[in-house]
Amino acid sequence: xxxxxxxxxxxxxxxxxxxxxxxxxxxxxxxxxxxxxxxxxxxxxxxxxxxxxxxxxxxxxxxxxxxxxxxxxxxxxxxxxxxxxxxxxxxxxxxxxxxxxxxxxxxxxxxxxxxxxxxxxxxxxxxxxxxxxxxxxxxxxxxxxxxxxxxxxxxxxxxxxxxxxxxxxxxxxxxxxxxxxxxxxxxxxxxxxxxxxxxxxxxxxxxxxxxxxxxxxxxxxxxxxxxxxxxxxxxxxxxxxxxxxx
Numbered sequence: 001x002x003x004x005x006x007x008x009x010x011x012x013x014x015x016x017x018x019x020x021x022x023x024x025x026x027x028x029x030x031x032x033x034x035x036x037x038x039x040x041x042x043x044x045x046x047x048x049x050x051x052x053x054x055x056x057x058x059x060x061x062x063x064x065x066x067x068x069x070x071x072x073x074x075x076x077x078x079x080x081x082x083x084x085x086x087x088x089x090x091x092x093x094x095x096x097x098x099x100x101x102x103x104x105x106x107x108x109x110x111x112x113x114x115x116x117x118x119x120x121x122x123x124x125x126x127x128x129x130x131x132x133x134x135x136x137x138x139x140x141x142x143x144x145x146x147x148x149x150x151x152x153x154x155x156x157x158x159x160x161x162x163x164x165x166x167x168x169x170x171x172x173x174x175x176x177x178x179x180x181x182x183x184x185x186x187x188x189x190x191x192x193x194x195x196x197x198x199x200x201x202x203x204x205x206x207x208x209x210x211x212x213x214x215x216x217x218x219x220x221x222x223x224x225x226x227x228x229x230x231x232x233x234x235x236x237x238x239x240x241x242x243x244x245x246x
Contacts, residue, residue: 007034007036008036009036009038009042012029012039012042013042016056017212018212018213019211019213020213020216022053026051029042042056109209110210112209112242112244113209113210116206116209116235116238118202118232118235120172120203122142122169123139125139125140135153135154135157137153138150138152138154138156138157138169142172142173147173147176148173148177150169151170154166154169154170154173155170164189164190164194164196165196167186167189167190168186168196170186171183171185171187171190171200171203174186175203175206175207178210180208181207183203183207184204184207187200187201187204187207188200188204198229198232198233199229199232201223201224201227202224202227202229202232202236204217205217205220205221205236208220209244214244221237221239221240221245222240224240
């Protein structure tokens, strides 16, 4: 119990933001009693709004003056007064520190992403082979930085044949379109014996950095010594030594 009372609101808000700790944190809030007035206010907000985290995010964006606009239903008068006691004063104050923490993390992660980003060059395009026309057209779109068009072409081809090459390039397109979660889903379908495996692992690290899931990124980096691609292995080792992974 003493351990629970040492948990800060900033930590809880951060864990609610992280998909890997979200469910565990909700269960923690539902099944325990906290002394912190700020955390009581947070729990009350979530209870009033049926534990809808999207409404919490809206509240944090809009601030206390517009909190009434995002209730699913109007609380009873007594609950309303209690809510104002906790939320109108305490949560906005705590949000200030949370906001700057998240903004700082986001800025650091974007810097790391930019510093370690590697553009995928793509495969050679030769239009002479008719059977590969769909793939070649998609690859040409990719090389023209038309990532949405390229992704559509690769996905259409995937209905005919599903292989690691297509999953890799769909993932790369999603990465370029800043759809990190979707990119990870496709990268995960590339098997360990694939020519593209090391590339998918490195780019998954970048996706996880962008998503602020540093634990998942670090887990991949810890295994990068087994990669066959020496360039990626070297960059992964350097990335692992960045302060964000300490």
